[in-house]
Amino acid sequence: QSALTQPASVSGSPGQSITISCTGTSSDVGAYNYVSWYQQYPGKAPKLMIYDVNKRPSGVSNRFSGSKSGNTASLTISGLQAEDEADYYCSSYTRSSTVFGGGTMLTVL
Amino acid sequence: QVQLQESGPGLVKPSQTLSLTCTVSGGSINSGDYYWSCIRQPVGKGLEWIGHIYTSGSTNYNPSLKGRVTISVDSSKNQFSLKLNSVTAADTAVYYCARGYYGSGTTWYFDLWGRGTLVTVSS
Numbered sequence: 001q002s003a004l005t006q007p008a009s010v011s012g013s014p015g016q017s018i019t020i021s022c023t024g025t026s027s028d029v030g031a032y033n034y035v036s037w038y039q040q041y042p043g044k045a046p047k048l049m050i051y052d053v054n055k056r057p058s059g060v061s062n063r064f065s066g067s068k069s070g071n072t073a074s075l076t077i078s079g080l081q082a083e084d085e086a087d088y089y090c091s092s093y094t095r096s097s098t099v100f101g102g103g104t105m106l107t108v109l
Numbered sequence: 110q111v112q113l114q115e116s117g118p119g120l121v122k123p124s125q126t127l128s129l130t131c132t133v134s135g136g137s138i139n140s141g142d143y144y145w146s147c148i149r150q151p152v153g154k155g156l157e158w159i160g161h162i163y164t165s166g167s168t169n170y171n172p173s174l175k176g177r178v179t180i181s182v183d184s185s186k187n188q189f190s191l192k193l194n195s196v197t198a199a200d201t202a203v204y205y206c207a208r209g210y211y212g213s214g215t216t217w218y219f220d221l222w223g224r225g226t227l228v229t230v231s232s
Contacts, residue, residue, distance in 0.1 A: 091158075098146070098209075100158060101155070
């Protein structure tokens, strides 16, 4: 199984919106609505931000949203804040296993 | 609330076996539609799924680890464990325990993570 493809980095100014893409194949992202997104600060464990493509766990800001089209999923963060600066990873279910994206570093300018 | 804690040697010699134990506290490892996973992250790099186990004992592993992995569960101790054989420097990483939720086949995500533990492979 190959890792999902994410941009290495994205950036935005406070208040703006950014979108991080996550491209897989018809065997993972395209086949299941089981895409999740994780936020990770340096030296910390990942935290679930989005699951099942577009669902938010309790406690996660509604500034975070997810979507999917074909083999590509996306995470959008609106009203960017300094605290959003972190690494973001997508993940998908595939054939009784899990595959992660390579991660995207978000910089808030 | 439920927590996960990794434990194990921080240093393993090349060709030896890496062992990691994940302890579940604040809840039963047998409750709910959960699977229990091991995930690793080389320093400065991305996440890599290693494998998971259901409390039934059924397992799935990352094919890229070429049969070097075994994950087992000990419900009496509320623990699950990872063994990775024939390690090399490439296996140096922060190793995480994570709880996955599958909702009787309706979903799939990791909702709980341990803090992670750095395992270095070096002589």
